[in-house]
Amino acid sequence: MSRLGLIGAGNMARGLALGWGEPVLATDSGSGRAAALVADVGGESLGTDVAALAARAEVLVLCHKPYALADVASLITGFTGLVVSVLGGVSLAELRTAYPEASVSRTEPNTAVQVRQGVTLVADGGDRPEDVRALFARLGTVTEVPEASMPAAGGISGVGPAYVALVAEAWIDAAVGAGLEPEVATELVLGTLEGSAALIRAQGGDTLGVRRGVTSPGGTTARGLRALVDAGVPSAFLSAMDATKGNT
Ligand SMILES: NC(=O)c1ccc[n+]([C@@H]2O[C@H](COP(=O)([O-])OP(=O)(O)OC[C@H]3O[C@@H](n4cnc5c(N)ncnc54)[C@H](OP(=O)(O)O)[C@@H]3O)[C@@H](O)[C@H]2O)c1
Structure with missing residues (x-):
């Protein structure tokens, strides 16, 4: 160029x-x-x-x-x-x-x-x-x-690296709390984030399909997902999107 x-x-x-x-x-x-x-x-x-x-x-x-x-x-x-x-x-x-x-x-x-x-x-x-x-x-x-959508779109991609860093850090901390070495926890979390994004993309953005693919009825993933929903993860993202409104 x-x-x-x-x-x-x-x-x-x-x-x-x-x-x-x-x-x-x-x-x-x-x-x-x-x-x-x-x-x-x-x-x-x-x-x-x-x-x-x-x-x-x-x-x-x-x-x-x-x-x-x-x-x-x-x-x-x-x-x-x-x-x-x-x-x-x-x-x-x-x-x-x-x-x-x-x-x-x-x-x-x-x-x-x-x-x-x-x-x-x-x-x-x-x-x-x-x-x-x-x-x-x-x-x-x-x-x-x-152009009118730039603030909302930036409220995802522009701020996103910070959100992902926050999520990754919390997840790594939780893994360390469960007894994993920090280096191992970091490798697992980052690899899982990257691979899961690639899998969701390969499945055409079908997030529900990817979730169903790992969730046995009544199993471990189902219990973990329930804990995340109960802790307010989906509503936390709604609040974060609201919080960025009007910001540029
Ligand atoms: N960080 C992000 O994720 C991100 C994402 C998208 C867009 N942006 C945009 O990127 C822009 C820069 O953000 P940043 O985080 O890189 O800021 P930054 O680290 O503070 O850097 C700003 C740079 O602009 C220079 N500068 C300030 N006033 C100037 C002037 N009058 N003439 C010439 N240069 C001047 C500063 O000079 P000195 O080095 O001498 O102070 C500094 O090098 C912002 O407009 C922001 O909206 C940032």
């Missing part, structure tokens, strides 16, 4: 750059994180000089904080390439106002892009959708959604 210029060199920028695995141009707001990033992935830090970055990049990836949109854009004039935003809650209309001469795209990758198993949401209605899809397909799956 084209030469990538990352504005902002924080957590999201690092994850994206590690996933892309190619040299990038990068800036920060003075912390030195851009230099640290290019030391790891290759490329060049342009310090805080976003105008210089825009002059050399073909694709600008906005990885700063959402509130900095106007300030950053004011330093960049005449950019006619592709501006890909990962800024939470920043609309296509706001991007077009900030970068009137550029093609713009609104995306929301999750942090698993770092290991190329990310989920990236792309808002319908953005420019150069095929180029954007190709760029993020290198980092995992890409799902186009109506």
Whole structure:
């Protein structure tokens, strides 16, 4: 793809750059994180000089904080390439106002892009959708959604790595409590999460079928499932989805 210029060199920028695995141009707001990033992935830090970055990049990836949109854009004039935003809650209309001469795209990758198993949401209605899809397909799956659905969709994939980490940690702790070594418990939990997701996908998303496949009437799995339902796992996910509403 084209030469990538990352504005902002924080957590999201690092994850994206590690996933892309190619040299990038990068800036920060003075912390030195851009230099640290290019030391790891290759490329060049342009310090805080976003105008210089825009002059050399073909694709600008906005990885700063959402509130900095106007300030950053004011330093960049005449950019006619592709501006890909990962800024939470920043609309296509706001991007077009900030970068009137550029093609713009609104995306929301999750942090698993770092290991190329990310989920990236792309808002319908953005420019150069095929180029954007190709760029993020290198980092995992890409799902186009109506722009109005971005908050709800991000309430799954964007926040999801944290949810899975919480679930995995609780499960590992429970296994350690039952006498397993932490390393063994971690291996079992992660392997089970990965394999179960692959199995559900192979069965066309039939979660009930997968559950039935391991659940003998009155057996161990049935008792474990009952304990999870009684403990409120399904309603906990409803509450979590409600809690993310309105967040960007
Ligand atoms: N983390 C996630 O899971 C996730 C997922 C999807 C989208 N996002 C979005 O990704 C963006 C970045 O999040 P993050 O977690 O990576 O934040 P972060 O770690 O705080 O990094 C932000 C970066 O932006 C730089 N920056 C701040 N103001 C700037 C300015 N005016 N000009 C140029 N650079 C500026 C910062 O510079 P310094 O290094 O000098 O401070 C830093 O390198 C946010 O808009 C967020 O909505 C995050």
